[in-house]
Structure formats: C-alpha cells, structure tokens
Amino acid sequence: MTRTLADLTTLRVGGPASRMIEASSEKEIVETVAAADAAGEPLLVLGGGSNVLISDAGFPGVVVRDTRREIAVESEDACGGAAFSVTAGMPWDDVVLRAVTEGWTGIEALSGIPGSTGATPVQNVGAYGQEVGDVVAMVRTWDRQEQRFRTLARGELGLGYRTSILKESLHRDGGWHPTPRYVVLSVMFQMRLATRSTPIRYPELARTLGVEVGERVESAEVRAAVLELRSGKGMVLDGDDHDTWSAGSFFTNPVLPEDAELPEGAPRFPAGDGYVKSSAAWLIQHAGFERGFRLDGAAASLSTKHVLALTNRGAASAEDLLALARTVRDGVRDTFGITLVPEPVLVGLTL
Known part of the structure; x- marks a missing residue:
C-alpha cells in the first residue's frame, strides 16, 4: 500500500503517514475514526486529495480513505x-x-x-x-x-x-x-x-455554447463545453500536464461588504445580505502576477493557463507552494488592501 501522501494528492506533495487505513465499509470508517479520537491520535480523512496541501513531513497520525464507490x-x-x-x-x-x-x-x-x-x-x-x-x-x-x-x-x-x-x-x-x-x-x-440543463447562468459558458444566459441546452452539451473550458485552464487532471498538478483554485473569490472599495474595473457581483463578490483571479493578475509566475529557483509556479491555480512543476515541496502563496497573497493585499483566503485545507502547515 502507498504510504506517501504525495501519491494521493493532486498537488503531488506530502510526506508519509504514520498509519493508513483504506476502509471499504461505513462500519470500518466509523470504527477507525472513533478509535483514533478515543486514543487522541491525529486523524486525517482523505478523499480525492484535490483540495489539500500536506506538509513535507507527512502526517503523524492515522489517514483514512473511503474506498466505497456506490x-x-x-x-x-x-x-x-x-x-x-x-x-x-x-x-x-x-x-x-x-x-x-x-x-x-x-x-x-x-x-x-x-x-x-x-x-x-x-x-x-x-x-x-x-x-x-x-x-x-x-x-x-x-x-x-x-x-x-x-x-x-x-x-x-x-x-x-x-x-x-x-x-x-x-x-x-x-x-x-x-x-x-x-x-x-x-x-x-x-x-x-430532464435531458436539458438548468438555465445557463455563467456568461463564459453561455458564449462557449453559443446561447444566451438563461437558456437551456442538452445536459450532455453542457458537460462537453465545461470539460473543454476546464481543460483549457488546466483544471482537468492530466498526469502529463504540470498545470493540472494543483489544488484547483488556490484562493477563494473575496466576499466583501457592498460598500467596500474595489479597484476600478474589478468584477463586482451581488452576494446577498449586503455583500458583493469580486474575482481573486482579476486581483492577482492586476497586482502584477502573470500566468507562469514563480519565485527564483522554485519548482512551484502559477499555472501557465490560469493565475488562480498554484502548480507543482514536478519537484515542488510544500514549502515551495506556501512561499508562492504568501507572495501572491501579500502582493494582492499590498496593492489593493484585500487579503485573499486559501481554499485548500493546509495539513501541518500555516499560510
């Protein structure tokens, strides 16, 4: 059984687990979790590994993976x-x-x-x-x-x-x-x-489909268009494409009070309850970080396809990715006064 967590995450970083359980039943999952909690043992329930950044030192406890496919x-x-x-x-x-x-x-x-x-x-x-x-x-x-x-x-x-x-x-x-x-x-x-989709809400998807926002099309057409869009941004897993060695979007779009000052041209969408949502990708790019940006000598970079993804170029460590994330976060904060929040769960690490 694989013991290195790098092999189980889409960022492909992370050291070994002290103990790993691949559970094939609900009973086994619950018994493992309950036993770890009773013993005070650190616990990491790991799914597809696509939204997590794990320390190079690994995890000093039990890692549980649910292998059920039902x-x-x-x-x-x-x-x-x-x-x-x-x-x-x-x-x-x-x-x-x-x-x-x-x-x-x-x-x-x-x-x-x-x-x-x-x-x-x-x-x-x-x-x-x-x-x-x-x-x-x-x-x-x-x-x-x-x-x-x-x-x-x-x-x-x-x-x-x-x-x-x-x-x-x-x-x-x-x-x-x-x-x-x-x-x-x-x-x-x-x-x-229904074989037709829910109303198309996203302008980029509507343009790709050649329809107006609010129209419905065959769900299979929506799936094909979304896969095409995601592939173009390096957001569909491909072992041969380092742009997909990522955790997807590393920062969430900032949600701010509706009277918050945003830079001219920044996207501004109603978020309800007196809040608006802007675009983390827009802020990153306009703070001076282009696609492919990396720190000197580092094996981590922004995706060459999309600035919102932090990627492992083949030999990156967790510390490489953290250093890049801090640089981008601090650059956006210093330029616009907005502090971006990471989306992945950080295990054994702090930003």
Missing part, C-alpha cells in the same frame, strides 16, 4: 425527480457522468471537478453557475463530538459560498482540524428529470 437510487419519477445516495468515496465526476447519462439535471456544469463526493457539500463546490448545494437533500455523517450518526438536512448545512457547517467545524467546538467534527459518510441528492 450510487443507490432511492426513487425516480416525474413528480419527485431522482433521489439517490452516493457514498463519500465515490469520485465526483463519475456522479456527474451518471446524472447526465440518466437524465438527472442540476450538476452538469460541475463536470471535471476532481475529488470525492463526500467533499462536495463540505466546500459547497460550485462552478459555471451551479453549486452542489442546489441539489443536496441531506448528508449522513459521523459526529465525532457526540459519537453518533447524524443526518443533516439541506437547511441544517449552512451552505454558502465555498462553506458549510461541515467546513466550519474544522475550527469550531474545540478545533477538529484537519478533519471536521462531522465526517461525511454519504450524500443524498434530489434532482429533476
């Missing part, structure tokens, strides 16, 4: 749509492909996103005008604090832009980092039955 259809009819449950370890893009194939609409624009299904409600993963929160019905979890199973309905998840109570519990209730208080075991989705 989709269970609970119901499917014209009135109620499709209701189906997915185990946390299922690769997310396999779920999207199944939905498009079956005529379950609502996640076709989330094609090509790496990682596991269990991570999607934690981050409330979103892209090209869709979010997982649009179609999540409930999430089955193991509550590490109360030592019991807990099913959280959509309204209890606190879903927002790249956040949820699942993610917030990394740092609340005494601090559970780097694994949240709530360990996701499976996710229940509810989607409409």
Whole structure:
C-alpha cells in the first residue's frame, strides 16, 4: 500500500503517514475514526486529495480513505425527480457522468471537478453557475463530538459560498482540524428529470455554447463545453500536464461588504445580505502576477493557463507552494488592501 501522501494528492506533495487505513465499509470508517479520537491520535480523512496541501513531513497520525464507490437510487419519477445516495468515496465526476447519462439535471456544469463526493457539500463546490448545494437533500455523517450518526438536512448545512457547517467545524467546538467534527459518510441528492440543463447562468459558458444566459441546452452539451473550458485552464487532471498538478483554485473569490472599495474595473457581483463578490483571479493578475509566475529557483509556479491555480512543476515541496502563496497573497493585499483566503485545507502547515 502507498504510504506517501504525495501519491494521493493532486498537488503531488506530502510526506508519509504514520498509519493508513483504506476502509471499504461505513462500519470500518466509523470504527477507525472513533478509535483514533478515543486514543487522541491525529486523524486525517482523505478523499480525492484535490483540495489539500500536506506538509513535507507527512502526517503523524492515522489517514483514512473511503474506498466505497456506490450510487443507490432511492426513487425516480416525474413528480419527485431522482433521489439517490452516493457514498463519500465515490469520485465526483463519475456522479456527474451518471446524472447526465440518466437524465438527472442540476450538476452538469460541475463536470471535471476532481475529488470525492463526500467533499462536495463540505466546500459547497460550485462552478459555471451551479453549486452542489442546489441539489443536496441531506448528508449522513459521523459526529465525532457526540459519537453518533447524524443526518443533516439541506437547511441544517449552512451552505454558502465555498462553506458549510461541515467546513466550519474544522475550527469550531474545540478545533477538529484537519478533519471536521462531522465526517461525511454519504450524500443524498434530489434532482429533476430532464435531458436539458438548468438555465445557463455563467456568461463564459453561455458564449462557449453559443446561447444566451438563461437558456437551456442538452445536459450532455453542457458537460462537453465545461470539460473543454476546464481543460483549457488546466483544471482537468492530466498526469502529463504540470498545470493540472494543483489544488484547483488556490484562493477563494473575496466576499466583501457592498460598500467596500474595489479597484476600478474589478468584477463586482451581488452576494446577498449586503455583500458583493469580486474575482481573486482579476486581483492577482492586476497586482502584477502573470500566468507562469514563480519565485527564483522554485519548482512551484502559477499555472501557465490560469493565475488562480498554484502548480507543482514536478519537484515542488510544500514549502515551495506556501512561499508562492504568501507572495501572491501579500502582493494582492499590498496593492489593493484585500487579503485573499486559501481554499485548500493546509495539513501541518500555516499560510
């Protein structure tokens, strides 16, 4: 069994784990998590490894990987749509492909996103005008604090832009980092039955499809267009392309009070509740960081396709990536007074 965490993450950095468990059942996952917590052993529940940056020293505890790959259809009819449950370890893009194939609409624009299904409600993963929160019905979890199973309905998840109570519990209730208080075991989705997509919300996707914002097209066409767009930005995994040796977007788009001063020309989108959202990529580029930017002698750089991705050019260390992230963060802060927040979970590291 592979013991080096670099082999299990899309950034391809990270040292060894003290102990690794590949769990093939819910029972095994829960028993491993509960035993680690009872013993005070550090715990890292690792999904697809696509949203994590792990120390070169590795992880001094138990790493648990969910190897289950199951989709269970609970119901499917014209009135109620499709209701189906997915185990946390299922690769997310396999779920999207199944939905498009079956005529379950609502996640076709989330094609090509790496990682596991269990991570999607934690981050409330979103892209090209869709979010997982649009179609999540409930999430089955193991509550590490109360030592019991807990099913959280959509309204209890606190879903927002790249956040949820699942993610917030990394740092609340005494601090559970780097694994949240709530360990996701499976996710229940509810989607409409249709071969056509939900209304296209994202202008770039609409232009690629040759339609107006608000129109619907075949979901398979949306999936193909999104995969094309993501590939052009180095956001579809390819072992031969170092631009895909990344954690995707390293910084979240800043959400600011609506009266906040933004530089002239910076994107400004309503975010609700008196807030607006801008573009981290715009701020990075206009602070002077171009695609491919790297520090002298470092094996990490911004993607040559997209400034929002920090990439491993083949031999980068975690410290190389952190140094690059700090340089970009500080450059944006010094230029615009806005501090960007990293999206990946940092394990054994601080920015």
